[in-house]
Amino acid sequence: MTIFALCDCNNFYVSCERVFDPRLIRRPVVVLSNNDGCVVARANEAKVLGINVGEPVFQIKDLIKKHDIQVLSSNYSLYADMSYRVMGVLRDFASRIEVYSIDESFRQLNQRDRDLSGLGRAMRTEIYRQTGIPVSVGIAETKTLAKVANHLAKKSQTANGVLDLTSSQYHDCALERTPIDDVWGIGPRYAKKLIAQGITTARQLRDLDLKWVRENLTVVGARTVEELRGHSCLALEYCVPAKKSLTCSRSFRRAIENRTELREAVSSFTVRVGERLRSSRLAASVVTVFAETSRFAAGHHYSNARTVSGCATDTTSELLRRSLACVDAIFKPGERFKKAGILLSDLVPISPLTGRLFDEPEWHRSRALMRVVDRINANFGRDTVTFAGCGQRPRWQTKFERRSPRYTTNWDEILVIA
Amino acid sequence: MDETTLLDSGLMTHALDLRPQAPIKLIIQQSTAVLCPLVATRVFAGFPSPAEDWTEGRLDLNEYLITHPNATYYVRVAGDSMSDEICEGDLLVVDRACEARDGDIVVARVATEFTVKRLRKRNGQMRLEAANPAFSSLILDEDSDVEIWGKVLWSIRRH
Numbered sequence: 001m002t003i004f005a006l007c008d009c010n011n012f013y014v015s016c017e018r019v020f021d022p023r024l025i026r027r028p029v030v031v032l033s034n035n036d037g038c039v040v041a042r043a044n045e046a047k048v049l050g051i052n053v054g055e056p057v058f059q060i061k062d063l064i065k066k067h068d069i070q071v072l073s074s075n076y077s078l079y080a081d082m083s084y085r086v087m088g089v090l091r092d093f094a095s096r097i098e099v100y101s102i103d104e105s106f107r108q109l110n111q112r113d114r115d116l117s118g119l120g121r122a123m124r125t126e127i128y129r130q131t132g133i134p135v136s137v138g139i140a141e142t143k144t145l146a147k148v149a150n151h152l153a154k155k156s157q158t159a160n161g162v163l164d165l166t167s168s169q170y171h172d173c174a175l176e177r178t179p180i181d182d183v184w185g186i187g188p189r190y191a192k193k194l195i196a197q198g199i200t201t202a203r204q205l206r207d208l209d210l211k212w213v214r215e216n217l218t219v220v221g222a223r224t225v226e227e228l229r230g231h232s233c234l235a236l237e238y239c240v241p242a243k244k245s246l247t248c249s250r251s252f253r254r255a256i257e258n259r260t261e262l263r264e265a266v267s268s269f270t271v272r273v274g275e276r277l278r279s280s281r282l283a284a285s286v287v288t289v290f291a292e293t294s295r296f297a298a299g300h301h302y303s304n305a306r307t308v309s310g311c312a313t314d315t316t317s318e319l320l321r322r323s324l325a326c327v328d329a330i331f332k333p334g335e336r337f338k339k340a341g342i343l344l345s346d347l348v349p350i351s352p353l354t355g356r357l358f359d360e361p362e363w364h365r366s367r368a369l370m371r372v373v374d375r376i377n378a379n380f381g382r383d384t385v386t387f388a389g390c391g392q393r394p395r396w397q398t399k400f401e402r403r404s405p406r407y408t409t410n411w412d413e414i415l416v417i418a
Numbered sequence: 419m420d421e422t423t424l425l426d427s428g429l430m431t432h433a434l435d436l437r438p439q440a441p442i443k444l445i446i447q448q449s450t451a452v453l454c455p456l457v458a459t460r461v462f463a464g465f466p467s468p469a470e471d472w473t474e475g476r477l478d479l480n481e482y483l484i485t486h487p488n489a490t491y492y493v494r495v496a497g498d499s500m501s502d503e504i505c506e507g508d509l510l511v512v513d514r515a516c517e518a519r520d521g522d523i524v525v526a527r528v529a530t531e532f533t534v535k536r537l538r539k540r541n542g543q544m545r546l547e548a549a550n551p552a553f554s555s556l557i558l559d560e561d562s563d564v565e566i567w568g569k570v571l572w573s574i575r576r577h
Contacts, residue, residue, distance in 0.1 A: 023530045088488035130489035130515045132567070408491065417510075417525060417532045418497035 002232055003109040003116065003139060003166060006146040007090060007123060009083075010134045010154060010161075012103035013041035016082045017072055019132035020407045020415055029070040032057055035251045036073050036401060056296055073400035081408045085131045093123055098236040106143060106236055120162035140165040143234045144227035147184040148174055148202060175203035175228065185224040190217055202228060243280060248273040249341020255294070256337040262291065263327050264391030269342045270323045271386055274316035277344060278374060281351070283312040284344035287319060289326035291340035304330045311356065312348050315366045316373075316387065319344070324389070483572055489515035491568065493525060493534075499548040500534055504573045510534070512568035523570040528556065529563045534570065 009015060013031040018024045028045040032038065039055045049067055051060055057071065064071060083102045090097050090105055098106040113119050120137035127135050138150030145165055152174055153163035165174055181191035183202045193216070199205055206228035214222045223233045248269040256262050266289055277284060292303035306326035313319065323342055352371075356363040376385050383390075405413035484490050493510040504510070504523070518524045520539040525532055526546055535546035535556070544558040558564050 022527045022532065025530070085488040130486065132514065411492075415491070415493045415532065416496050417493050417534050418495075418499065 001111060001141060003111060003113075003141060004143050004146040004232075004236075005107050005109050005116075005120060005123075006100075006138045006143070006150045007105055007107070007127070007135050008138070008150050008154075009086060009103035010136055011041060011043055012083075012133070013074065013079055014043045015133045016079050017075070017404055018043075019082070020078075021404060024070055027070055028067055029072065030057075031072050031074050032402075033074065033251075035253055037251050040074060058296075071402055073403040075400075075403050075406060077406045077409045078404065082131060082133060086127055086133055086135070089127050089130050090123065092126075093119075096236070096238055098238060106146065108236055109139065116166060117162050117164040120164065124161050134161070136161045136163075138163055138165070141230045142227040142232045144184045144224055145230065148178050148182075148228075151178060151182055171230075172203060175206055176201055178202035180205060183224065183228070185220065185227075190221060193217075243282065243347060245343055245345040245347065246273050246276055246280075246282075246284070247341060247343045248276075249290075249339065251339040252337065256340075257335070259328070259331045259333075261391070262331055262337055262340065263324055264389065265340055266291075266323050266327050266342060267320060267387060267389040267391070269340070270319050271316055271383075271390060273342055273344055274314070274319050274370075275374060275377075277319075277347075278314050278370060280347075281349060282347045283314040283350035283354070284319070285309050285312045285346040285348070286344065287322040287326065288343040288345065289323050289330060289340070290343070291327075291330050291337050293336050294338040297336075302332065302335045304332075306330055309346070312346070312350065314350055315363075315370050317366055320387065320389065483511050484513075485571070486513055486515035489513055489568075493532075495534060495573070499550050499553040500536075501550050503549045504534065504570075505575060507575070509574040510570050511572040511574070513571050514568040516569040516571070518566045518569045525567040525570060527565045527567050532567065537566065 014024070014029045017029065017031070024043075026045065027043070028049055028051075029043040030039045030046050030051060031041040033040045037056060039051060039053055039057065039060070042051055042053065046069060049063060049069070051063065051069075057064075060069075063069065079102060086103075087097065087099055087105055090107065094107040096107070100106055109116060109119065116139050120139055124135055124137055127133060136150055136153040138146045138148065138153050139162075140146040140149045149163045149165040153159045153161055156163065163174075165171060178201060180186060180194050180200050180202065181188065183205060186194070186205070194200075194205065199208065206225060208225060210222055210225060213225050217224075226233050250265070250269070252265065256265060286307060286309040288305055288307040290303070290305035293301055295301060306329045308322040308325050310318075310322065352367070373385050377383065405415075407413060407415050480487075491512045491514065493512050495504055495506055495508045495510060498506055500523070510525070512525050518537050520537065522537050523534065524537045524546075525534055526537075528546070533546065535548055538545040538547050538555075546556040546558065546564070548555060556562075556564075
């Protein structure tokens with residue numbers, strides 16, 4: 001029998017900020033999404049004030065004032081580096097881990113390790129000691145159960161951050177206390193369906209008839225039920241599966257009302273996503289662009305998307321031709337666009353030698369140019385050379401007004417101590 | 419060795435870097451900013467280089483200064499509470515994984531601020547001592563809101 005441990009950082013973004021700014025300790029803190037729009041992370045002290053993830057910051061203005069809540073822009077350079085450190089410490093415990101997200105990773109434990117919670121506590125202590133990030137560890141026979149254990153380890157006072165569910169007497173109780181929409185693999189749609197049937201806890205889900213589950217929740221649901229019963233169906237995934245699509249989207253600081261500005265914004269996203277495409281050695285044939293007005297404005301909401309496909313390509317100039325054609329189809333005068341994005345799909349691997357049947361010389365010139373541009377930008381910094389269509393001083397650009405210093409990735413911003 | 423071990427040991431980045439024009443996205447880490455070839459890459463048309471078999475990686479300062487890459491942070495010094503040992507503007511290499519002992523210089527969190535001081539443990543009592551006599555020491559007891567954040571391994575000063 002295999003045993004899984006899920007190690008999950010507590011309120012990761014907030015914890016990263018607290019490592020370098022002690023003024024944030026024991027105070028309500030929230031971190032905002034791109035453009036300082038919505039809450040993406042909360043300290044426990046902010047959770048108890050009733051602030052939810054996804055809440056637009058303007059809707060909690062009064063709460064922020066009343067409780068002196070510390071509001072920060074997201075500092076992704078810091079979070080990425082701290083994540084890398086946390087995963088690095090975990091790799092000292094087990095050479096193979098599955099990094100599931102920026103703040104979560106799975107590893108397998110041996111049954112020989114008799115003191116499983118002791119091992120969990122050691123991981124927790126060591127990660128805190130080396131990085132300053134508090135984590136919770138859930139241990140169980142399947143990944144889905146390890147998730148359940150982790151949730152409870154975070155909530156329960158007695159667990160103190162580590163919960164081992166392999167001693168079966170706790171199983172029923174743990175599943176009883178897990179609401180159906182907290183179960184890994186049960187999306188909001190299935191959760192709604194199940195709640196309508198009176199199934200509100202993980203325990204009820206586990207005890208359902210498998211045949212019924214397969215008919216109503218497909219094989220994916222059945223797999224979740226099997227996992228809740230302690231039969232492992234999901235193994236660790238060490239390799240990142242090949243990307244199926246690439247996307248880049250932003251909400252704008254200020255609404256965009258003219259065509260040129262929308263074209264500039266989408267051009268910038270296209271440049272970004274083109275760089276990622278080439279660094280993954282992929283080419284895309286399908287380009288989709290979407291744009292929408294504010295969801296929070298009363299009444300009217302306009303949202304549209306267009307797709308253009310063609311030969312698989314990895315050059316920004318070709319991607320731009322397609323994405324700008326989409327923009328022209330989507331743009332409507334009088335609409336106040338608050339968000340737009342680009343999605344590349346139908347990705348295929350590509351090599352420097354991949355040819356073209358018709359515009360061969362042009363194609364090779366264009367790809368050689370992209371290689372040069374990418375190298376210049378890698379050496380001298382992002383957007384040293386870029387496309388004029390991206391605009392000069394874009395007013396729509398992402399705002400990070402309250403971003404903390406990039407303490408670990410930029411020499412000019414490291415911690416200064418008296 | 420599997421891929422993770424290779425990456426951890428730094429061999430993987432070396433190996434990748436030998437490919438021409440590889441647009442590698444290096445994950446930010448403190449290791450080896452200066453990558454050196456493990457093998458001589460130039461091929462001589464005439465005689466083979468007599469040094470071929472003796473090529474080694476160049477000396478790497480990171481290797482010398484950093485013991486625990488995941489736990490190492492850099493800090494800039496402001497103020498003169500530790501002068502003349504540590505001066506304003508010095509760059510400190512701080513290791514959170516090392517246990518701080520009596521006599522070590524540490525970065526400590528005192529309530530809501532950070533400070534650099536020498537840790538003294540005597541007769542069960544702990545103190546944070548300034549090197550500069552103009553500053554007073556801080557005596558720690560159970561009630562003090564103090565955490566040793568990391569141990570200062572190196573201070574780097576440009577002369």
